[in-house]
Amino acid sequence: MPxxxxxxxxxxxxxxxxxxxxxxxxxxxxxxxxxxxxxxGLALRGWNAGFRIGxxxxxKSAKWRIGEQAVLERLGQLHEETGExxxxxxxxxxxxxxxxxxxxxxxxxAADAAEGWAEIRRRLAAQTHDLYVLDxxxxxxxxxxxxxxxxxxxxxxxxxxxHVVITGRDADPRLVAAADLVTEMGKTKHPMxxxxxGQRGIEW
Amino acid sequence: MPxxxxxxxxxxxxxxxxxxxxxxxxxxxxxxxxxxxxxxGLALRGWNAGFRIGxxxxxKSAKWRIGEQAVLERLGQLHEETGExxxxxxxxxxxxxxxxxxxxxxxxxAADAAEGWAEIRRRLAAQTHDLYVLDxxxxxxxxxxxxxxxxxxxxxxxxxxxHVVITGRDADPRLVAAADLVTEMGKTKHPMxxxxxGQRGIEW
Numbered sequence: 454m455p456x457x458x459x460x461x462x463x464x465x466x467x468x469x470x471x472x473x474x475x476x477x478x479x480x481x482x483x484x485x486x487x488x489x490x491x492x493x494g495l496a497l498r499g500w501n502a503g504f505r506i507g508x509x510x511x512x513k514s515a516k517w518r519i520g521e522q523a524v525l526e527r528l529g530q531l532h533e534e535t536g537e538x539x540x541x542x543x544x545x546x547x548x549x550x551x552x553x554x555x556x557x558x559x560x561x562x563a564a565d566a567a568e569g570w571a572e573i574r575r576r577l578a579a580q581t582h583d584l585y586v587l588d589x590x591x592x593x594x595x596x597x598x599x600x601x602x603x604x605x606x607x608x609x610x611x612x613x614x615x616h617v618v619i620t621g622r623d624a625d626p627r628l629v630a631a632a633d634l635v636t637e638m639g640k641t642k643h644p645m646x647x648x649x650x651g652q653r654g655i656e657w
Numbered sequence: 658m659p660x661x662x663x664x665x666x667x668x669x670x671x672x673x674x675x676x677x678x679x680x681x682x683x684x685x686x687x688x689x690x691x692x693x694x695x696x697x698g699l700a701l702r703g704w705n706a707g708f709r710i711g712x713x714x715x716x717k718s719a720k721w722r723i724g725e726q727a728v729l730e731r732l733g734q735l736h737e738e739t740g741e742x743x744x745x746x747x748x749x750x751x752x753x754x755x756x757x758x759x760x761x762x763x764x765x766x767a768a769d770a771a772e773g774w775a776e777i778r779r780r781l782a783a784q785t786h787d788l789y790v791l792d793x794x795x796x797x798x799x800x801x802x803x804x805x806x807x808x809x810x811x812x813x814x815x816x817x818x819x820h821v822v823i824t825g826r827d828a829d830p831r832l833v834a835a836a837d838l839v840t841e842m843g844k845t846k847h848p849m850x851x852x853x854x855g856q857r858g859i860e861w
Contacts, residue, residue, distance in 0.1 A: 485840040487685060487695035490702070494694035497701060498724035502858030520702035527741070528728070537731070584858070616858075635845035636689040642839040654706030654788070655681060655699070655820065 476614045477633040482591060482624035485638035492586050492618045493521040499584040499616070500528050500538040507582035509569055510545040511589045511621075513562060517547070518588065520654070539583070544569075566593035570604070577611045584616045591621030594628065605631045680818045681837040686795060686828035689842035696790050696822045697725040703788040703820070704732050704742040711786035713773055714749040715793045715825075717766060721751070722792065724858070743787070748773075770797035774808070781815045788820045795825030798832065809835045 479495070481488035496506050508525065510517060522543050529541025544551050546565045552572060570593070576582060593599045605627055608617060619628065629635050683699075685692035700710050710729065714721060726747050733745025748755050750769050756776060774797070780786060797803045809831055812821060823832065833839050 481691060483843070485842075486838065487691055487698075487840045487842070490698035491691035491695040492698075493701065494691075494696075494698035494725070497697065497728050498694070499858045501724040501727050504858050520705040521698070523705050524701050524732070524742075527735070531731075531735075538728075629845065632846060634690065636691045637843040637845050638689075638691070639687070639841040639843055641833065641841050642836060654703045654708050 475633075476611070477616050478608050478631060479616070479618040479634040479636075480624050480629060480632040481618065481620045481636050481638060482622060482629070483637035483639055484622060485640040487638050488620040488622075489518065489521075489588050491636070491638075492588065492620050493518070493525065495618055496521075496525060496541075496584060496586055497528075500525070500532075500541065503539045504583035504616075505539050505581070506541045506584050506586070507573075507576065508541070508543045508586040508588065509573060509590070510543075510547065511566055511569060511587065511593055512545065512547055514547050517545075542582070544572075563593075563596070563598040566598040569593075570599045574607050577607060577615060580613045580615060582615065584618070587617065587619045589621045590619045591624045591628070594625050595621075595623055601625045601627050604628065679837075680815070681820050682812050682835060683820070683822040683838040683840075684795075684828050684833060684836040685822065685824045685840050685842060686826060686833070687841035687843055688826060689844040691842050692824040692826075693722065693725075693792050695840070695842075696792065696824050697722070697729065699822055700729060700745075700788060700790055701732075704729070704736075704745065707743045708787035708820075709743050709785070710745045710788050710790070711777075711780065712745070712747045712790040712792065713777060713794070714747075714751065715770055715773060715791065715797055716749065716751055718751050721749075746786070748776075767797075767800070767802040770802040773797075774803045778811050781811060781819060784817045784819060786819065789822070791821065791823045793825045794823045795828045795832070798829050799825075799827055805829045805831050808832065 481491055496508065500506055506525065506529070508522075525541050526543055528538055532538045532540050546562070546569055550565070550569055550572065553568070573585065573587065577585075594601050594604065608631060624635070685695055700712065704710055710733070712726075712729065729745050730747055732742055736742045736744050750766070750773055754769070754773055754776065757772070777789065777791065781789075798805050798808065812835060828839070
């Protein structure tokens, strides 16, 4: 991290404080590791700042990120018990979104993804969370299950001070253009290339 | 993340389980954001797996990563109280390494960095931690305060199953060559370029 001094000061009529407090859209993309891990690290930091954290996993398997989920939900529980940090909600497509009355159709991932986005849109309108982690959300966008233009417009119009971080490979250029911060994780070397499988505590 | 299937299976005489359990040296480098955040996300996951976490911050200012430190130390406290997760130690150069009897010389960062590395070497020999986060450690290497060849040799010879993650820009090519996993965080877009300063919950 640089020292925190901006390289330029824009002529936008905002004070430093106003500019500092602008809500951000962040995208972690690219073929390398660390996209989701960095997003959950951000959730950790946000929790400590009292943010209301909402995680939405757009993955089929409910087993992903089980370590992060355990810790963040434990932190959410701590918040309820002691008031420390902020509340945490963790929703995943793979086990049927938890706000639904009935289970999602097991086969229709496109409908599940669209339902996930519809709920996020409702929550953005209601200002439910301070930080949204949309994990692996680039894939339903890539596959056309959720409309990129609509996502970009919804993010642009979201009220209040809501931060959004989106992870996944192949982020759409329109999403990249709309984001305030984009980090491309490049794969330089990965143990799976050398035939290693994932291991507990490192991969999940 | 890919599905977890290795692309190749090496002819190294190891079983999948032996290969899976190999200790890793991981490097997060490049000019983009997320290097340290992903390392602390990894610590979160390791904590959940019961790893003994040791964080060593090679930075001058003691104010860095204050959010991550608060949460990880809170998790370490939870471990002491309830047995959940693993123990956490957080040491920083900026406030004088805590294992020292007397405060470090305020001006001699090179000596402070060398002392930090000497302690890590002792701990690696003693197998004190399961995951070492050496935050911003590429800088003392770059500036010649700590010898790269000695670090590479020490890491190669470390006993047991100790994972090490090293963050910072401009990782030395010898360190990259010695690492099992290297992720290059590329900066595509950063709000500081548009004149925004850091904000609580996002930058710290």
